[in-house]
Amino acid sequence: MASPRMSSRASAYSALLPAFIVLAVVYIGSTVWTMWMSLTGSRMLPNNNFVGLRNYEILFSNDRWITSVHNLAFFGVLFVAISLALGFLLAVAIDQKVRSEDSWRSVYLYPYSMSFVVTGLVWQWLLNPTLGIQKLVRDMGFETFTFDWIAHAETVLYCLVIAGVWHAAGLVMAIMLAGLRGVDEDIWKAARVDGLPTWRVYASVVTPMLGASFATAGVLLSTSVVRLYDLSVAMTRGGPGIASEVPAKFVMDHLFERANISLATAAATSMLITVIAVVAPYMYWRTRVAARGRA
């Protein structure tokens, strides 16, 4: 990028004005305000009575918050692991010069175009114990078949995982397929000359080369985990009981229903710190890779 030193720098500033306002008011202003609120005793309306970390003490002894965090971790690990594994397998399968590749790809990716509300409602219907898949299998003659995970606190999170994987696995497939197509042709030739079986090439040569694709997909999935809200609201409303509550829902409920701003902002700040802990190393790594690429 050259930098033409021209006169109409004012125009450039005017074009960037909205972005700078957003930077100041939203990115910096809101974040600082949210963090500050979490240190005050604000309830229904914001106030500036500094109370130190008391809200965080209350937050981390709050059953619903602890459950929300556990749920998110449990959901997150399963959702990310299964989506990555399934997406990768699909990408490898499609990479075998299958017929009508485009049709397969559209089938795996279309759920990603739909909203979490739609996803949640469809899966809620499919997993409905009285009329859904359970009834289908029972009517086929297996009368003791049970698949009522959505109705039980111990299993409801698996339902969210199923819906989440259905929504996101295609995205992983698309990212991985792009990665696979980027692998140098010569590597395949060399491996064939060496007589390596295809699966060995994938396992020991190609997969390690897909580090960047795995990282990109992993970070995208992880950030969607932290944002998880609509799916839980639409599919289970956090239930049964509080068995599928998630942190984002905790924040929203405490902001708009329970009028407890300080607790909500303490929860939001905790989410922010978690995200930064995940994203900062990734950004650092990307910058390093980019710097090496340029050198």
Next chain:
Amino acid sequence: MSGAAAMQTMSPPGDAGGPRSARPVRMTPARWGLYAFLAITAAFFLLPLWVMVVTSLKTMNEIRLGAIIAPPLAPTLEAWAKAWSSACTGLACDGIRVGFWNSVKILVPSVFISILVGSMTGYALSFWRVPGANVLFTAMMIVAFIPYQVFIYPLVRVFAFIGLGQSIATIVIVHTIFGLPTMTLLFRNYFSSLPIELFKAARIDGASFYQIFFRIMMPMATPMIVVAVILQVTGIWNDFILGLVFAGRENLPMTVQLNNIVASVQGEREYNVDMAATMLTALLPLVVYFGSGRWFVRGIAAGAVKG
């Protein structure tokens, strides 16, 4: 159903090879296994769409008696009609069309303004050296990952303070704000790939900042605009949380209204109406997805490189 389709596609023993192998590969057991895997996973991915469609075409009686995956015996659009024009949310029984039109009112200006602001920001960042631009860009890339919950409460207060409160204008601004990182990145990367000589030549001819943007850059960026429209249309249409908080009670988008319709049960739940309403809400993104083909994948790829 997809199994049968897979059988057909693989029946002629083709010249499909292993990855990048030159020699033709016959239908070995391994390739049968490969297609079986693809077909079974395809069934898993297609099942919800199929069930959504067939449920919406049945009567409640048939739903109670029949199998969830069975095609409708006597397809009827009654549930669609009810979902569209008379399904209830609370006391109001005007159907999901209210949410549909709200979503359209939110979507059109949001898509237009977010792309305009994003492309202009991307243009200014790629051709013009402005102090603070790097800070701005880095901040945007980080913010793209941060959950909305961090910003929501202060933004609600800010919009109340400047008198916009909850309104269409508010939600349009909010969509523009949260679309800004991706839109900027998309256009900055695209403009950076254009030859700088193009820009310099226009400068020498005396074109101004905005003339270059509107007369030269935007026409060249048509493919990026298509990608941006796809991303924003699906993203904004599918939004739930921002519409819930910022649009206001009178302007709730379709996703929120869908959730309210399904949640407000009076007497027995009508699954056929629920699924018809769900289908109606999913229709626009599905049309965009299947209509745009590879463009959608391009959009994802462009959006996925953030960071």
